[in-house]
Amino acid sequence: MEVTMETIIKKAQILIEALPYIQKLFGKTVVIKYGGNAMINDELKNSVIEDITLLKYIGMNPVVVHGGGPDINSALKKFNIKSTFINGLRVTDKDTMETAQMVLVGKTNKEIVSLLNQMGGKAIGLSGIDGRLIECEKYKTTVDGKEIDLGYVGKITNINSKLIELIAKDEYIPVVAPIGVGENGESYNINADTVAGEIAAALKAEKLMLLTDVEGVKTNTGDIIPALTSKEAIELIEKEVISGGMIPKVLGCIDALESGVGRTHIIDGRIPHCLLLEIFTNRGIGTMIMKEKILYYRNEKI
Numbered sequence: 001m002e003v004t005m006e007t008i009i010k011k012a013q014i015l016i017e018a019l020p021y022i023q024k025l026f027g028k029t030v031v032i033k034y035g036g037n038a039m040i041n042d043e044l045k046n047s048v049i050e051d052i053t054l055l056k057y058i059g060m061n062p063v064v065v066h067g068g069g070p071d072i073n074s075a076l077k078k079f080n081i082k083s084t085f086i087n088g089l090r091v092t093d094k095d096t097m098e099t100a101q102m103v104l105v106g107k108t109n110k111e112i113v114s115l116l117n118q119m120g121g122k123a124i125g126l127s128g129i130d131g132r133l134i135e136c137e138k139y140k141t142t143v144d145g146k147e148i149d150l151g152y153v154g155k156i157t158n159i160n161s162k163l164i165e166l167i168a169k170d171e172y173i174p175v176v177a178p179i180g181v182g183e184n185g186e187s188y189n190i191n192a193d194t195v196a197g198e199i200a201a202a203l204k205a206e207k208l209m210l211l212t213d214v215e216g217v218k219t220n221t222g223d224i225i226p227a228l229t230s231k232e233a234i235e236l237i238e239k240e241v242i243s244g245g246m247i248p249k250v251l252g253c254i255d256a257l258e259s260g261v262g263r264t265h266i267i268d269g270r271i272p273h274c275l276l277l278e279i280f281t282n283r284g285i286g287t288m289i290m291k292e293k294i295l296y297y298r299n300e301k302i
Contacts, residue, residue, distance in 0.1 A: 035067030038269030154188025201259030211269030
């Protein structure tokens, strides 16, 4: 196929559109929760890895927090360990916890690190156990007024962010598995969205980006809402426009904003190069949630 001068000029225009964002985000921390189909589909996986590597090379400090539910489910099935869920949370007994830790830290984490390294990045794999990075206690929930023991499911009490800062502000990309450590050294499984939000808050990150398998927050008529303030998001929850599994994601974004994160994003990880499309284009994709609608520069579309 012949490359025309018009095609070359369009590529240059794309780069120029990205320039204000590169200038604004140079040296800033971007926390990315990596999960869903983007971890399963090879094409999407490669595009996300390319995006993260590019962010590092142009001067940002990406921090990756990953899930791994499908890998855990596969391993539990292989070892004939049955799972029970209460209120959407996996009941995690000792055998399940050992399997989850083995898969998340020993398999999923190292695969992501390896892919980033192959792409030319310098990734380092971590879990919340390393340097007591993620301290937690047993998560407690109630069903019909009764307290339910979910086993080794953790509630974060503290993020020791110094280790991540040292790595991310150097030439490396931290890749964090969502396993926390208790007071007595016991391991806990933690929701990856929650970990990403807490780490973003501890680092005062400029951006928190949650990769999902949906297009973003939608109206009752199915239209994507491109940008919301925290106040508007809470109003939509109260009106039940935001419902179901989107609620904890949105609330996690709001909590991160209250802790000093600049902008939060819920984006569709099924779109190739979703990170670049959100960060470097005027309109972006998915839904951006901010404390206040403040432009990065005058031509930005919010």
